[in-house]
Structure formats: C-alpha cells, structure tokens
Amino acid sequence: MLIDELLFSAVRISTFSGARLLTSASGFLYERSGRLFLVTSRHVLHDAPGGHHPDRIEFVIHTDAVDLTSWATLSILLYRDGVSQWRQGIDSGGEVDVAVIELQRAVLPPTAVLRPFSAESCAARDAVFAIGSPVLVVGYPLGFYDTVHQLPVVRSGAVASAYGVRFQGKGYFLNDARTHRGTSGAPVVVRSDGPFPWTLLGIHSASLDMNTREDDFDERLGLGCVWYADILETLTQPSGEAP
Template sequence: MTEALMLSTTRISTFEGARALTAATGFFFRRDGVLYLVTSRHVLQDAPGAHLPDRIEIVLHVDAQNLTRTVTVGIPLYRLGQAVWRQGADSGGEIDVAVIELEPAAVQGTVLHAFGPEHLQAALDAVPIGTPLLLVGFPLGFYDTLHHLPVARHAIVASAFGVRFQGEGYFLTDARMHRGSSGAPVVTRSASGGSMPWTLLGVHSARLDMAGRDPQEDDVLGLNSAWYADILMTLTAGAGAR
C-alpha cells in the first residue's frame, strides 16, 4: 500500500464542452467533515490566457491494494451560471488558489487521503530559508499511468518564509518545475508522525522568470511562486456554503 501523500493528490483535466484543454494538479483538503479539491485558480479560469473550461475531471483510486483500479469523476465548474469554486483576494490582489467542495456521493467508495487544518504551519518563523520541500504533482502530464500516481520534485524554501514576496501572498521555492504542476501541494516533513507526516506550506502556482533575461546567455531562474496554504482556512470557512 502506497504512502498517504501519494493518494492526497490527483490529476486534473480541464474541458470546454467535449474539447480537452489542459492538465494540472489538485489535492484534497478536509475541514469539518467536508472534502475539498484544491488547485490553482488559473487552472479553472484564466481570462487573459483565454482559458475558460466549463468542467474538469479527476481520477480517484477505488482499491487500496490494487492501484490500477480507478474511477474518473467529472465536476461541472458552473451551476446556474455561477462558478462552483471559491477563490480569495487580499491587499496584494487576487490569490491564485481555488477550492471546490466535493459532493460525498462523488467520492463514495474511493481511496484518498486529505490534508486538514492540523497540517498547516502554525509558526511561520519556524520555517528557515533552505527548508527541504516536496512538490507532488503531474509535470507535463507525466505520472505513473498504470497506477495513476503522481511524482515528486525536490525543492527548498527560497525566500523568507512568512514574508509576502514583493507584497504578494506567496513565497518562493527553488525547484525544477513544469506546466501541469499548477495546484501541487508544497510540503515539508513533519515530526508529528501519523498517517500523513507532512506539513502543508503552500500551493504551487507558476514558474518565475526575469523579463530581461537573455536566453542565449542566462539560464532560467528555476524559482517558483507558492501561495501560503493558510488561505485554505479562509476559503473553506462555512462548510456547505456555495
């Protein structure tokens, strides 16, 4: 049986009608008995990029012993013309994180693990620069297609944790990341033990680069934005609210 972290993450496929658009990453967060799918907001809507899906699909396991057995769950992104996801904003502007409340019937009989409030980092000053991280997801859509499991990339905290980088609600990670990883959980090992011995620090958003970088002379930065995971407490407040 694989470890819980690998079953906390799912591949997201986006669609506009019958047309497949993109692939991304999502993970599960449970609060007050309600299960949520977490991903980057731009996975669900990116108007400047003309990315406007109307539904997504996620893949869930149905047998803890035989991981080749899965089910695909479709989730409409609009109900009566209103978006089903919740997104947030703060003094720095929009936050690139969104959550969708999952219907119990949609996940009944499936095998998954979810982060919860107990996995969030309480003391921000307890995460020093260079802290080892894992980002678990589906880079360029690459994953174990037989067992439908994600892959992990190693990273470190690359900016002062707890400080909003350039006034935005994210910190930096140093990792080799690719498209398809948007929405991946950013975690560090926890000493608390249990079935999910990880602390959820952030939600991976995007790679960062310098506008003036000379592609012939300068390598890419290899830095990424990760939005602080405590936004999930705001986005999941009021279970059952739409």
Template sequence: MIESILLTAARLTTFAQSTLLTSASGFYFERDERLFLVTSRHVVSETGHNPDRLEIEIHTNAENMAESTGFSIPLYQNGKSIWRQAQDGTGDVDVAVIELDRSALPASMVYRAFKPEHLEYSEEQAEVGNSLLVVGFPLGFHDTLHHLPVVRQATIASSFGLRFQGQGYFLSDARTHRGISGAPVVMRTPESAALGGLPYILLGIHSARLDVGTRDLHADEALGLNCSWYADILMTLTEN
C-alpha cells in the first residue's frame, strides 16, 4: 500500500521551449469536480525566470508505481498566462494554481487530491510547536524507481492564524532545500469519512527559506525557518 499523502504531490520541471530550467514541487487540489495543480507563483514566473511550460510526472498504473509518464502543461495561451495568482494588501501571494483539463490526462492516472474539507482545522490542531509534514522534491530528490516524493518533518514556528510580519504566511521550522517550493504543508489528523481516505489537514504551501541579513556566514548556522502561505487562499484561487 502506498500512503495516500505521497500521491498528492507532483514533481515539476520548468522549461523555456526545450531548455530545462528548474525543478520544483506541487500538489493536486480538487473542487467541484475541477482539478487544479498548485505550486509557488515564483515557480511559474519571477524576475529572471520565465518558463513557457512545465511538466509533471504522472503515475499511470496503480498496480505498478514504477510506470509513469510526463505530462506537459503550457503556461501561456494566446499570449496570456493561464495560471491564477492573487494579491493582498502587502503585495503578491506566492501561490499559483493551474486548472488541469481532465480530458487530456491519462485515464489511468493515479493520484490523490486535497479538497476544501482538508482546509478545516481546530485551534488545538494548529498550535505553535505542533508537528507538520512537508511533502515534496528537495533538490529534485525522490524515489526515481517509483516516482514518489519524500517527506520532511516540520513544526509550526509562529502563531498560526496570524500573518507573520503582516504577510499572508506562517513560519515552519524544517530543513528544506531548493526544489521543494510549492510543496503541501500538512498535519496528520484522525481518519474521517469527510476526508475520503486522505487523513491530513492542508495548512499551507511551502514558499521559501528565511534568513537574517546580518548573519555571520562563518559563525552562525542558517536560521532554518520557512514561509508557508496559508492554504485557505486556494478557495479564492479556485473560484469558478
């Protein structure tokens, strides 16, 4: 049995035409029968990084996870970007969603998707210091035979529900690397019929590591804290 949480994540590679640019992480979110790919906005566009398509790796055989195929997703149509992004009072939110055409996906695609029910949590579940998981592909690293992500342990490192320094994210304490941008930040919860066999709360979308500009690179270790944008932004970005 493959743990359901591992089937929510997608390994992303970005391209400018045929030139490979970067690798990143993403995950699936489903709402009203529509399926979305979620990642960080800076994965699809930022200063000096302008891919025109991305590719995800898709499992195609539930009986043999070693079988997979690449699925290419254009980032522009008729000169316009196809991803959705948002802004708040402080600027851009570092989250992007792309609606996937289900009819173009392999009929045998094996995956699990978060749904709006996975965004619901109690104050007790999301207290500072509580354990989290970050599911993704750090430095592109993964199980290359079965095409599955790896999981990093994390903890909530700032008051959950508050916008850290006025930004739309909370902090997580975890060892992360390039390539894990766009990964889901989740918390295990008891089994529930409402969660459809995916017993996790989706709290955030991993964005970037934080550091202190005055840190002595020789005397001080890296801060080890990360930005995780609040996952409830998905309800705005996936509105019909």
C-alpha cells in the first residue's frame, strides 16, 4: 500500500482541561537541526477572548507505515510550573496566530512514522505563486477524519490574495477554500519536485467573514488566513541565537 507521505505530516490535536475534552484542531510536524516540533494555531492552545484555556493536548502518531491501524496517542502538558510550553510569535502587525511546541524524541514510539516539514520544504516569501494557484489544506475539519486509519482529509483551494504581500498589514495571505472549525493549524501546501514532493506555504488560522453579511442573502466569504511559513524559522530558533 502506497500512502502519500503528506498524510504522515499532519496530526489531529485534541485539547483538554484535565480529563475534559474541549476541542479538536489540526497541526503538523516540523523539524530543524534534528529537533522536532508540533505546529498549530496559537488560539488552539490559548484563546483568552474565547475563554479557551486547555492544560494539555493529545495527538496521534502512526507506528507502522503499512498497517495504518497501528498508532499511539501522545499527551503533552501545556504548562510546567505555571509556564507555558509553547512558543508564539509577534511581528510588526501584532500577534501571529501560530505556535510551536518542541517534542522530545525520547517520548516518541521507537517505530514512529514521521514526515516533518523542514526549512528546505518551506516556500520563500519571495517565491512566485500567482493569484488562483491551487493549494491543498491538510487537516481535520469539524474533527472529521478516517477514524480507522487515523488519516486526515484534504481540501482544495486557491491563493486568493497577492502572495508575498502581508494582507492588510498582517503576516498572512488569503486562501479560497472550504474550511471549517477544526482546520485551524493545518498545513497549506503545493506540490513540488524533490524527495518530499510538497512545499509548505503556510499555516491555516481562521476563516474570514463580514459583519455586513446577511444570512438570508449572502453566502460566507469562504476565505481563510494562511500565516506565511517563514514564521517557523523564527519560532524554532534556538535560544540565544539570532533568527
């Protein structure tokens, strides 16, 4: 059975307060200099305006690339001694809705099947992706996924704003795709050449809408914010080193 490696990059994240399940979201793996990180939207881990304050997360890792029913659940505490364990970013436009948590390889199953993105598989800000270029969003909309094989689903979309330009001064571009709650933190990718034939453009954060929209007359905008992937280079920088 040949499974696209992209599906081993994304993970389903469940947030908890104690033993109480709160929400489900999307995330993916990122590797830098041998260190492994879990990437998702910052609001998945902490959202003060929404009253969302989980204290731990769980996600699933496959342990056999052939038998997809073989997997393990990992639990990660979000706080230690009252200190948050994730890194989040800020830039000239304000807070960046992306967060990373470093994973200790010692806690991973010895046969873990991992396909993390890396700096080499991230798109450069000056890369050229024309308006309307097709993209894929790999995640778990409304918590939906292949429950037998623990695999995500893929939605198609298109670049909907000038790629490389900070939309309305924020560090993201727009994607025209059908996304739902639970897609927050999903990787947005395009097919490319190379051993790992996917390029990471960014991290899906949220869907946009207009408060002038009338439910009886107007469909939702169907546009989503995708934070540029280069934020990961900053968030995974070793302490004490310049980005």
